[in-house]
Amino acid sequence: xVSESVDILNxxxxxxxxxxxxxxxxxxxxxxxxxxxTLIYSIFRLSNFAQGDSMAFGTVxxxxxxxxxxxxxxxxxxxxxxPPYEFLSFVPTALYALPxxxxxxxxxxxVMDRLVYQHYRRIKAKAIxxxxxxxxxxxxxxxxxxxxxxxxxxxxxxxxxFLFSVRDFKEFTGLTQGIAIKTSQFLTVTVAILLVAFxxxxxxxxxxxxxxxxxxxxxxxxxxxxxxPAKVARTTWLIVAAFTAIAGTLYGLDKGFLPFxxxxxxxxxxxxxxxxxxxxxxxxxxxxxVVSFSELLLTYAYKKFLIFLLPGYVPDSLVQLIGVxxxxxxxxxxxxxxxxxxxxxxxxxxxx
Amino acid sequence: xxxxxxxxxxxxxxxxxxxxxxxxxLFVGFNQSWVLALGIFNLSVISSIMALGVxxxxxxxxxxxxxIMGFAALGGLSVVLISQxxxxxxxxxxxxxxxxxxxxxxITVVVxxxxxxxxxxxxxxxxxxxxxxxxxxxFFADASSAIEKVNPAGTGYLGGLGLPVLLSWVVxxxxxxxxxxxxxKITLGLRSDYLAIATLGISEIIIYxxxxxxxxxxxxxxxxxxxxxxPYELELQKTPWFQDWAHYFDVGLxxxxxxFVKLCxxxxxxxxxxxxxxxxxxxxxxxxxxxxxxxxxxxxxxxxMGKNITRQHLQIFVIGSAIVGLAGAMLVTYNGLLNPTxxxxxxxxxxxxxxxxxxxxxxxxxxxxxxxxxxxxWIQAGPMGLWIAEVISNFAGEQSSIALFIExxxxxxxxxxxxxxxxxxxxxxxxxxxxxxxKEL
Numbered sequence: 001x002v003s004e005s006v007d008i009l010n011x012x013x014x015x016x017x018x019x020x021x022x023x024x025x026x027x028x029x030x031x032x033x034x035x036x037x038t039l040i041y042s043i044f045r046l047s048n049f050a051q052g053d054s055m056a057f058g059t060v061x062x063x064x065x066x067x068x069x070x071x072x073x074x075x076x077x078x079x080x081x082x083p084p085y086e087f088l089s090f091v092p093t094a095l096y097a098l099p100x101x102x103x104x105x106x107x108x109x110x111v112m113d114r115l116v117y118q119h120y121r122r123i124k125a126k127a128i129x130x131x132x133x134x135x136x137x138x139x140x141x142x143x144x145x146x147x148x149x150x151x152x153x154x155x156x157x158x159x160x161x162f163l164f165s166v167r168d169f170k171e172f173t174g175l176t177q178g179i180a181i182k183t184s185q186f187l188t189v190t191v192a193i194l195l196v197a198f199x200x201x202x203x204x205x206x207x208x209x210x211x212x213x214x215x216x217x218x219x220x221x222x223x224x225x226x227x228x229p230a231k232v233a234r235t236t237w238l239i240v241a242a243f244t245a246i247a248g249t250l251y252g253l254d255k256g257f258l259p260f261x262x263x264x265x266x267x268x269x270x271x272x273x274x275x276x277x278x279x280x281x282x283x284x285x286x287x288x289x290v291v292s293f294s295e296l297l298l299t300y301a302y303k304k305f306l307i308f309l310l311p312g313y314v315p316d317s318l319v320q321l322i323g324v325x326x327x328x329x330x331x332x333x334x335x336x337x338x339x340x341x342x343x344x345x346x347x348x349x350x351x352x
Numbered sequence: 353x354x355x356x357x358x359x360x361x362x363x364x365x366x367x368x369x370x371x372x373x374x375x376x377x378l379f380v381g382f383n384q385s386w387v388l389a390l391g392i393f394n395l396s397v398i399s400s401i402m403a404l405g406v407x408x409x410x411x412x413x414x415x416x417x418x419x420i421m422g423f424a425a426l427g428g429l430s431v432v433l434i435s436q437x438x439x440x441x442x443x444x445x446x447x448x449x450x451x452x453x454x455x456x457x458x459i460t461v462v463v464x465x466x467x468x469x470x471x472x473x474x475x476x477x478x479x480x481x482x483x484x485x486x487x488x489x490x491f492f493a494d495a496s497s498a499i500e501k502v503n504p505a506g507t508g509y510l511g512g513l514g515l516p517v518l519l520s521w522v523v524x525x526x527x528x529x530x531x532x533x534x535x536x537k538i539t540l541g542l543r544s545d546y547l548a549i550a551t552l553g554i555s556e557i558i559i560y561x562x563x564x565x566x567x568x569x570x571x572x573x574x575x576x577x578x579x580x581x582x583p584y585e586l587e588l589q590k591t592p593w594f595q596d597w598a599h600y601f602d603v604g605l606x607x608x609x610x611x612f613v614k615l616c617x618x619x620x621x622x623x624x625x626x627x628x629x630x631x632x633x634x635x636x637x638x639x640x641x642x643x644x645x646x647x648x649x650x651x652x653x654x655x656x657m658g659k660n661i662t663r664q665h666l667q668i669f670v671i672g673s674a675i676v677g678l679a680g681a682m683l684v685t686y687n688g689l690l691n692p693t694x695x696x697x698x699x700x701x702x703x704x705x706x707x708x709x710x711x712x713x714x715x716x717x718x719x720x721x722x723x724x725x726x727x728x729x730w731i732q733a734g735p736m737g738l739w740i741a742e743v744i745s746n747f748a749g750e751q752s753s754i755a756l757f758i759e760x761x762x763x764x765x766x767x768x769x770x771x772x773x774x775x776x777x778x779x780x781x782x783x784x785x786x787x788x789x790x791k792e793l
Contacts, residue, residue: 047545049418049552119779128416128544129778132705135418136775139702143767150761263697267556270549278543317493321485325564332553336538339550343542 006175011308013177017166019296025185025254027292028192032247033265034272034284035199036240042216042279043236044117046130050138051244051269056145056262057108058245059252061101062094063149063156069097090183092158098249106241112137113237121233138263145259153258157184177308184253191246196285199239203281208235216279264328268295271331275338277345286346291331299324365786366717373724387607390614392731396724397621398683402700403707403719404628405675411714411788412636412644413668416548419535421700422555423673426531427524427680428690429562432575434520436512442502442567443510449495450510450567453488460484499567509570517579521681528677529670531558536669541662547669555701563692575690582616585609617686624682625720628675632716644668698767703730706774712784721785726770733769737762 033051040048048054068074070093116137120130162168163186166178203209208231215222215232223229248262255261272291276283301318322330338345361368381389402424409415417423464481468474500508512520535554539546562569569575588594588609598608635641647654647661655661684690703726711722741762745755777784 047549049548116775116779126414126544128414128548131416131545131548132709133775133778135702135705136771136778138771139698140768140771140775142698143764143769143771146764146767147761151764264556267549267553270552274546274549323564326557326560328553329557329560332550332557335550335553339538339542339546343546 007308007311010175010177011305013169013173013175013179014305014308017177017179019293019300021179021181021185023289023292023296025182025188026296027289028188029247029251029254030265030268030272030292031285031288032192032195032243032250033269034276034288035196035281036243036247037269037273038276038279038281038284039236039240039243041273043212043232044121044130045127046117046134047127047270047278049131049134049266050112050141052263052266053138053141053145053259054105054109054244055248055251055265056257056259057141057248058101058105058241059248059257059262060145060149061104061245062097062249062252063154063257065097065100066093066156069093090163091187092156092183092253094156094158094249094253095187098246101249102242102245105245106238108141109237109241109244110234112141113233118233142259142263145262149257149259151259153256155252155256157253157256182254184250188250188254191250195243195246199243199281202239212236267328267335268292268331271335274335275345277347280345280347283345283347291334294334295327295330298322298330299327366721369721369785373721373728376728377724387610387614390611390618392728394614394617394621394686395683396727397618397625398679398686399704399707399727400720400723401621401625401628401679401682402676402704403711403723404625404632404716405672405679406704406708407672407711407713407716407719408632408675409669409672410708411719412641412648413665414544414648415540415665415669415672416545417551417669417672418548418701419551419553419555420676420704421695421697422551422558423528423532423676424680424683424700425555425558425562425692425695426527427521427677427682428684428695429569430524430527430677431517431520431578431681431684432569432690433512434515434523435517435579436575437514439502439507439509439511442499442507445502446495446498446567447510449491450499453491453495456484456488456491460488496565496567507570508573509567509575517581517685521678521685524681525674525678528680529674532670532673533666536666540665540669555697559692559695562690562695569690569692572693574692576688578685578688578690580685580688581620582613585613588612621682621686624678629716629720636716703727703770706770709774710777710784712786712788714788715784715786718784718786718788725785726773730766730770733766734763737765 033055036054037048037051040046040051116133117130120133161183163181163183166180169178169180170176201209203213211222211227212232212235214225215227215229219229222232251262251265268291269288272287273284274287275290276285276287298321301320303315303317303319306313306315306319377389377393380392402420405423406417406420409417460481460483463484464477467477467480499510502508531554535550536547539550563571565571566573585606586609589605594609594612595605598605601608603611636644643654643659644664646657647659647664651661704723707722707726708719709722710726711720712718738759741755741759744758745752748755
């Protein structure tokens with residue numbers, strides 16, 4: 001009797017370790033990207049195809065600044081970069097580089113806005129023309145990323161790898177299955193919660209945030225009441241830059257940096273935005289978790305889980321619903337189902 | 353002087369630009385080699401056809417297709433499935449189970465749709481799809497592993513139907529049209545950028561299927577030695593009349609046979625291109641064309657006139673995608689192999705878009721000249737990049753870190769360069785090189 005209940009606990013430890021923890025981390029990363037897309041959409045009416053590559057750009061900036069931190073020149077002039085407190089030593093150095101990277105990403109996005117998008121806003125071009133321009137920006141950005149850092153996979157993760165490892169968990173609980181939480185996963189969730197809280201505070205409580213919402217709801221009325229569109233645009237790009245660079249860096253800390261993979265993130269990000277309802281920040285977050293959980297639930301091989309849950313039964317296959325290689329197809333199917341059943345998304349976005 | 357040149361250019365844009373392009377290709381032929389010039393020419397013609405398909409979607413109707421790569425890959429897959437010889441051992445090993453699995457898949461979808469339409473409880477619909485999926489998976493897993501075990505180094509897939517290769521081009525067009533119909537049916541009528549997002553998704557999925565389903569397309573092991581609509585070089589070299597010709601033109605037998613084959617391809621491709629251009633231009637000048645342009649330029653008033661906009665958009669999207677699929681099939685036949693890793697969004701989506709925009713969206717001849725110019729730049733940008741790297745390494749020293757860095761990365765500059773060209777044309781001369789002529793109705 002005892003062993004059976006332990007088996008059930010083991011089974012759920014297994015699921016937590018391989019599905020729930022990674023899905024929450026991945027979902028938070030997607031949510032930050034999706035929030036950037038949804039913000040850009042609600043202010044500029046632009047579906048930003050360059051989002052994935054902009055995230056890669058932000059990450060490359062972090063990698064560059066890290067290289068500068070760790071260069072001989074920096075060590076000679078400023079000494080090694082050390083965490084200010086002992087208990088922060090588990091934090092990867094990338095986080096200290098992040099503020100600078102956000103700055104560079106913001107400059108890049110503002111320059112692109114000035115060179116490309118501003119023109120289309122001025123001539124009041126159709127939304128689809130701006131969408132096309134963002135595809136041009138996507139490839140330019142992708143090219144820059146590959147010129148700066150090359151097209152290969154690289155990792156820039158340092159600091160403690162695990163907050164607590166499988167072994168810690170096993171010793172603590174006595175189960176045979178462990179749950180590990182990577183530092184990057186813990187950081188992802190913490191940072192995401194902080195950022196989202198900041199965004200909602202900003203949009204709902206501050207004057208600038210309110211003017212942004214007004215501009216998004218009704219541009220003409222907002223202009224009439226003296227809201228400066230240039231300021232709204234600038235603030236939007238600044239917030240977007242922060243979300244983009246942070247999302248890219250957290251994803252890179254968790255899974256490694258590979259430019260093409262960032263490019264492919266575009267599909268799950270768009271799926272998240274549309275599932276939640278385009279233009280709705282809350283929707284973007286919910287959508288991101290819908291996408292991440294479906295991806296991991298459907299591609300996980302349940303063989304071991306079933307062995308724990310049904311003693312004496314050993315499945316002869318992996319009991320995997322869909323191969324991992326089709327994980328992006330899941331985003332697409334979710335997208336199609338939402339467009340068929342409820343094109344406005346869960347939180348009634350803008351569909352005009 | 354400047355004025356006369358300007359006037360001549362505005363009145364004879366088409367003639368001048370095509371003459372210049374011909375001169376450049378002839379220059380390459382005389383100075384570098386005729387094989388290279390013909391190679392550029394053939395790929396330019398295939399790209400022209402792809403660009404023509406995209407131009408029909410964008411220029412006629414303002415539909416933004418980001419999945420050109422997927423439709424081209426479908427055309428390529430059709431060549432394998434229609435014209436390769438069947439692998440009988442593999443069919444005996446798993447063909448029957450695969451057939452059952454595919455039929456179960458179709459039945460599941462049909463039953464799901466019927467139940468949904470008959471307003472059954474959504475959980476009933478869901479359960480039926482779930483059951484059907486598992487039944488399909490059961491047969492599918494057996495069949496695919498059995499097929500892939502048959503001589504994995506040589507075949508390991510089902511092969512094709514062994515039908516003529518030219519037929520496979522038509523099938524490629526129809527396959528792309530079918531997928532386009534499905535995507536269009538779901539997304540057209542909603543916001544305009546949903547189509548773009550959906551095409552982006554479907555194209556990546558098509559590539560994943562071709563890469564991973566070894567039983568269907570050999571995956572990343574590539575299918576080589578695809579049948580051709582033109583004679584083989586080695587056979588040509590053996591025939592006496594061909595040897596006489598080579599002797600008459602005073603060209604080496606090997607080079608002459610390569611040139612001859614490329615010329616044969618050029619003949620086929622150009623006749624298809626000309627046929628398509630004539631049809632597209634006739635369509636644009638017909639009442640249908642006026643309706644299409646009326647919808648593009650003012651959807652609201654066209655709708656007020658009783659035109660069904662969504663249906664019109666669907667029709668155009670399907671036609672355009674079919675042309676892209678046809679071009680994809682032609683490309684795979686020309687290369688003689690299906691190589692899934694060669695399907696990069698950069699090459700097959702982005703470059704085609706640059707061709708359409710630079711050439712002049714809405715103008716069919718514009719996409720042709722755009723394809724020639726951009727493909728030429730793309731091919732010649734490689735040597736140019738190496739030349740830049742060489743100049744810098746001459747300055748900074750052969751093994752210096754900066755020279756090595758630039759040599760390693762310089763080819764990514766093409767991406768930035770092409771993106772910048774596209775953005776600049778969109779910004780400063782939205783009409784492109786050959787702007788659309790009859791803008792007014």
